Amino acid sequence: MASTGIATKGSAAGRRGRRRGWLRQAPEALTAETRTSGIPADEVPDARLQGHWLLASMGKRVLRSGGLHLTREMLEAAAPHAGDRIVEFGPGVGLTAAELLAARPPFYVGIEPNTEGRAKLDAVLAGRPARVVTAEASATGLDAGSADLVVGEAMLTMSSPQQRRAIVAEAARVLAAGGRYAIHELALADAAPDPDRRTGRGEVSREISRTIKVGATPVKLAAWRALLTDAGFDVVWQGTAPMRLLEPSRLIADEGPIGFARFATNMIRRPEARRRVLAMRNSFRAYKADLSAVAMVAVKRPTQH
Template identity: 30%
Template sequence: MTTTLNLATVPGHQVLATAGKKILRPGGKAATEQLLTWANFQPGETLLELAASFGESAIEIAKRYKVRVVGIEKNPDSVAKARENIKAAGLSNQITIIEGDIFHLDKMTDKFDYVLAEAILTMQSDVGKAKILSGVKNCLKPGGKFLSHEMLVRDNAEQVRKSLSESIRVNANPLTVSDWSNLCRDAGLAIQQQQTGNMGLLNLNQMINDEGLLRTVKIIWNVLTKPNLRRRVLQMRRSFQQQGKNLGYIVFISQ
């Protein structure tokens, strides 16, 4: 039985997914590409991806870089879908998806060359962020690297967080550059490289770059023709625009 989403109350990422959006990262595909370039993956290395969802990014990374990927995902339906996608891609020997909670990384026995987390830490409290990063540190081999793509707040943090909470229905908690750095340092991770930029999740040019022209047109059509969807998407877009000077993205690699 298909569950009907209440678009007035569900988190923003579910709203955008309903509209047809695939790339749900604040800096878009370009920021993720920068992160992967910095990583400099070598064939045969190992990567742990947090909140692997349907396995799409795991599949892309495994194909492109010939690394072995383990994805951890809490939602059992997403785990099942990810395994189907991996099997269809012929990568079952290279990618493993496990059902688990990113707050319990201490249960992981394997160590990895890399850990990847995108748009995950922002949605956690300060305590939650610290717990996840502590687990990340424990999952890395000596000299291993943590790759992260998150929201950035530049100024007026409380105002930004309030606006985001009202529009995306999640208690988003983006940090400043220095706060991200301090958080990593407290977990025993030192930021080696970083890049920041503007929040472009609902920017038309970024959408075309991320989704392609055809999918962008389909997304816009879905938004325009479905009133409840349109209401939420426009609310999020207004929030992003209003906080444009204070809200952005950060990608960083720490070791």
């Protein structure tokens, strides 16, 4: 595990002043899951499920490329605290949301376009000053300058170059000056072949996308940093980890013995899911020299609005 830099926070006085507009939006009561489009994940055959929802359906909670340890390193660098208004892009089943809410923020908003996993997320948020907005991360509908910390994991990798620029621009818009943006994504090694500039696709991307059934476009560390700096951020911390999402040792570290046993049991009981998980693991192993996980914390420059 490697990391560089330090977390940066804005002044408490600035946060208090900015918080007023945010708190005018009272938390919405969390409701039962409502599916707005598509087929519910529990009705989709294992052969067709997107990789992250397949793994979640088998009991895997940690779906980030660098595992729970890198997520926690990222959060330590981002330093969420009781004065932060927090927005999370793509909270999924709520694992990182639980870590963020432990800081007792005055407000948490999850931006989640999908309804899969919503029941688990609702359980995490229940009784907290928190709500979920069904929206795309590129168009949240939140007020400009209404957040102190935005967190997004495993989202930009699954977006096209145009989409990821729009998502990062939205993070910059939602954040107040001095606010922090924390990301956890998949990266290409410096020695890996460069992907196509227009599509973001290359050999590694095509193979990974084929096995997980989601478009994945990892880029090199320098490109991740450039994406943030071009949008008005200064990167203040970076951490990396091997891409070992489906290796037994990582599964045990992320899920614990009981969670690992549950996942292994589902591997036995669901042959098509087992076939797909092994195909994903084989793909990750085949390109292990070209892949790594990266997390970054960046601070919005004061000149950005």
